[in-house]
Amino acid sequence: MASTKNSIRSATRRWSWLFLGPVVAAFIIGFVWPFFQGIYLSFCRFKLISDAQLTGLDNYGQALADISFQHSFWYTALTAVVSLVLINVLAFMVAYVLTQNIKGSNLFRTVFFMPNLIGGIVLGYIWSMIFDGILAAYNTSILLNTTYGFWGLIILMCWQQVGYMMIIYIAGLQAVPEDMLEAAKIDGATKWQTLFKVTIPNVMPSITICMFLSLTNGFKLFDQNLALTGGLPYIIQPDGSTVNTTEMLALNIYNTFYTAGAGVRGVAQAKAVIFFILVAGLGLAQLAYTRRREVQQ
Amino acid sequence: MAEVSLKHIRKVYPNTEKKRTIRGGSEKQHNLLVTDEGVLAVQDFNLEIADREFVVLVGPSGCGKSTTLRMVAGLEDISGGELRIGGKLMNDVAPKDRDIAMVFQSYALYPHMTVRDNLAFPLKLRKLPQDEIDAKVNEAAEILGITEYLDRKPKALSGGQRQRVAIGRAIVREPKVLLMDEPLSNLDAKLRNQMRAEIIKLRQRIDTTFIYVTHDQTEAMTLGDRIVIMKDGVVQQVGTPQEVFDHPANLFVSGFIGVPQMNYFDAELVRTDDEYEVRVGGIAVVPNAEKQARLLSHDVQSQPIMLGIRPEHVSLLGETGQTLHGTVEVSEMMGSSVHLHLVSLGQDVIVIVQTTDIMGARKEGFSIAQDVAFTFGGDLIHMFSKADERNLEY
Numbered sequence: 001m002a003s004t005k006n007s008i009r010s011a012t013r014r015w016s017w018l019f020l021g022p023v024v025a026a027f028i029i030g031f032v033w034p035f036f037q038g039i040y041l042s043f044c045r046f047k048l049i050s051d052a053q054l055t056g057l058d059n060y061g062q063a064l065a066d067i068s069f070q071h072s073f074w075y076t077a078l079t080a081v082v083s084l085v086l087i088n089v090l091a092f093m094v095a096y097v098l099t100q101n102i103k104g105s106n107l108f109r110t111v112f113f114m115p116n117l118i119g120g121i122v123l124g125y126i127w128s129m130i131f132d133g134i135l136a137a138y139n140t141s142i143l144l145n146t147t148y149g150f151w152g153l154i155i156l157m158c159w160q161q162v163g164y165m166m167i168i169y170i171a172g173l174q175a176v177p178e179d180m181l182e183a184a185k186i187d188g189a190t191k192w193q194t195l196f197k198v199t200i201p202n203v204m205p206s207i208t209i210c211m212f213l214s215l216t217n218g219f220k221l222f223d224q225n226l227a228l229t230g231g232l233p234y235i236i237q238p239d240g241s242t243v244n245t246t247e248m249l250a251l252n253i254y255n256t257f258y259t260a261g262a263g264v265r266g267v268a269q270a271k272a273v274i275f276f277i278l279v280a281g282l283g284l285a286q287l288a289y290t291r292r293r294e295v296q297q
Numbered sequence: 298m299a300e301v302s303l304k305h306i307r308k309v310y311p312n313t314e315k316k317r318t319i320r321g322g323s324e325k326q327h328n329l330l331v332t333d334e335g336v337l338a339v340q341d342f343n344l345e346i347a348d349r350e351f352v353v354l355v356g357p358s359g360c361g362k363s364t365t366l367r368m369v370a371g372l373e374d375i376s377g378g379e380l381r382i383g384g385k386l387m388n389d390v391a392p393k394d395r396d397i398a399m400v401f402q403s404y405a406l407y408p409h410m411t412v413r414d415n416l417a418f419p420l421k422l423r424k425l426p427q428d429e430i431d432a433k434v435n436e437a438a439e440i441l442g443i444t445e446y447l448d449r450k451p452k453a454l455s456g457g458q459r460q461r462v463a464i465g466r467a468i469v470r471e472p473k474v475l476l477m478d479e480p481l482s483n484l485d486a487k488l489r490n491q492m493r494a495e496i497i498k499l500r501q502r503i504d505t506t507f508i509y510v511t512h513d514q515t516e517a518m519t520l521g522d523r524i525v526i527m528k529d530g531v532v533q534q535v536g537t538p539q540e541v542f543d544h545p546a547n548l549f550v551s552g553f554i555g556v557p558q559m560n561y562f563d564a565e566l567v568r569t570d571d572e573y574e575v576r577v578g579g580i581a582v583v584p585n586a587e588k589q590a591r592l593l594s595h596d597v598q599s600q601p602i603m604l605g606i607r608p609e610h611v612s613l614l615g616e617t618g619q620t621l622h623g624t625v626e627v628s629e630m631m632g633s634s635v636h637l638h639l640v641s642l643g644q645d646v647i648v649i650v651q652t653t654d655i656m657g658a659r660k661e662g663f664s665i666a667q668d669v670a671f672t673f674g675g676d677l678i679h680m681f682s683k684a685d686e687r688n689l690e691y
Binding site: 177179186187193204 | 408
């Protein structure tokens with residue numbers, strides 16, 4: 001008995017690399033290697049990867065001192081928080097309405113979900129046309145006004161993500177037992193009291209998931225930002241540098257790397273590492289939070 | 298103060314949504330009446346429930362008992378008729394204003410609240426002062442013996458404990474009418490018996506009207522002051538447990554009430570002048586004087602009938618007198634009695650024999666395929682019309 005077990009185990013060990021190999025190779029080539037090389041490059045001055053020279057923490061100093069980077073951080077944070085609130089409130093409302101046994105709710109669910117199937121770039125251009133179509137009547141453009149650019153992006157994000165979050169909320173709402181809602185009705189709760197005291201506490205897991213999803217989505221947003229305004233309009237700083245007022249973090253990194261000249265590629269790289277730490281921090285916070293809730297229940 | 302009156306209550310589910318809304322066993326085959334309006338889930342339900350009465354609605358799944366209860370609760374619209382609680386018309390009153398409470402089969406506790414908060418929830422919604430809430434919650438918890446679990450969440454309780462909490466939440470605000478929808482169905486057999494006894498005790502402690510829905514005839518018999526037996530949305534009989542057991546109104550009721558089920562034989566009712574006798578398998582059974590009189594008062598004529606006799610009313614005999622014969626198929630030893638399954642006259646027949654009555658030679662039991670002779674008296678037979686399944690005496 002024991003020997004067969006051992007031979008199976010050693011065979012597994014011998015063959016395991018054959019099966020694991022392709023995935024491990026792809027993971028190393030596509031993720032691990034570029035990731036660590038990226039971290040290394042963030043400490044270098046380089047035009048091409050082959051001519052990288054270590055410069056210590058210079059890049060990080062420059063990145064943190066960059067006004068446009070600071071601006072994009074606050075702009076991103078604001079966008080993420082505002083979109084988080086709006087997306088979740090709207091998605092919950094739509095999900096709530098569509099779980100009230102109304103006619104055609106399946107059709108509505110499909111329709112609301114569909115924007116999610118369109119890629120960010122396409123969506124950005126479509127909405128820029130829509131906004132400009134309207135704003136042209138007032139002799140302006142979404143590219144000329146920071147406020148329009150901000151709210152335009154929020155509308156776009158809501159339009160794209162409400163349907164997705166709605167699906168999660170619908171699943172959560174449908175898991176709330178009908179009996180419990182009826183019990184609340186008999187216990188004397190009004191519709192609002194039932195919603196806030198019985199329904200919402202019972203869909204808390206869905207709410208947590210959706211909050212973190214929309215928060216990280218907001219922080220990582222790139223395509224839509226690029227296609228809708230590309231960061232415009234810009235203001236010229238006293239020192240001659242420019243700040244794109246609707247530029248989010250990812251776009252700021254991209255613009256630094258590709259348009260600000262080869263001399264600051266290391267700075268873009270440093271910004272990317274800072275960005276990574278930020279997003280990873282959010283992700284870990286989410287994980288820790290959901291784990292703690294699971295233990296509680 | 299809290300009599301409940303149901304007059305010509307009916308429930309129609311429009312055809313389009315019948316699949317979604319019929320509750321309680323939509324997977325089974327029903328004989329519900331379907332009209333142009335839709336499916337008639339409850340037809341012409343009439344019942345006057347006295348204050349503090351315990352009424353049990355019983356019937357197979359899909360018979361409309363839960364729908365009726367939910368109409369009283371206000372969870373289903375009433376399609377027609379009048380519902381009055383404490384004299385007031387309640388058809389269009391919201392559930393919360395009917396002064397009723399309900400216990401659900403699934404308990405329907407709020408999982409995010411502690412037991413204490415579950416009990417306090419209906420009181421908080423009524424904006425009672427906190428000290429009054431505490432007093433009432435503690436009292437209800439004590440009645441039900443759940444004081445030590447008050448700070449736990451429902452998840453940390455067993456099925457029986459959860460059911461107590463559900464009952465506690467219902468009695469805490471002293472409703473006029475307490476509705477219970479199959480409250481014991483989710484419990485195992487032993488716990489169910491125990492909780493049944495507790496509901497009887499509970500009833501003595503709280504002054505309220507009970508309407509209790511179950512598919513279990515034992516629960517109905519043991520709990521109810523009166524039983525309402527339903528089938529396919531139609532009330533079959535209303536009466537005390539003794540009445541429905543002794544005088545079933547029709548074939549369905551006779552078969553539904555009593556365990557094991559009543560035995561039936563194809564028989565012939567023969568009227569000679571004003572004397573009746575029942576001929577079955579070559580013997581003649583003469584109904585007792587009471588039954589004779591009732592048959593006569595309805596001017597019942599000679600006709601083929603279904604003869605019903607309960608298993609406990611059949612007696613085994615020797616070869617003397619007029620007897621029927623059967624072959625033993627199964628002999629179930631139950632301890633105090635033996636349930637003997639026979640085949641006689643092409644019918645399955647169950648005979649309950651008390652072990653104290655079993656004579657010497659048979660004490661060791663009955664063997665399969667053994668021939669036994671049995672008989673029954675004219676006092677305990679039931680005669681049902683073959684045409685419409687009614688009890689011919691009523």
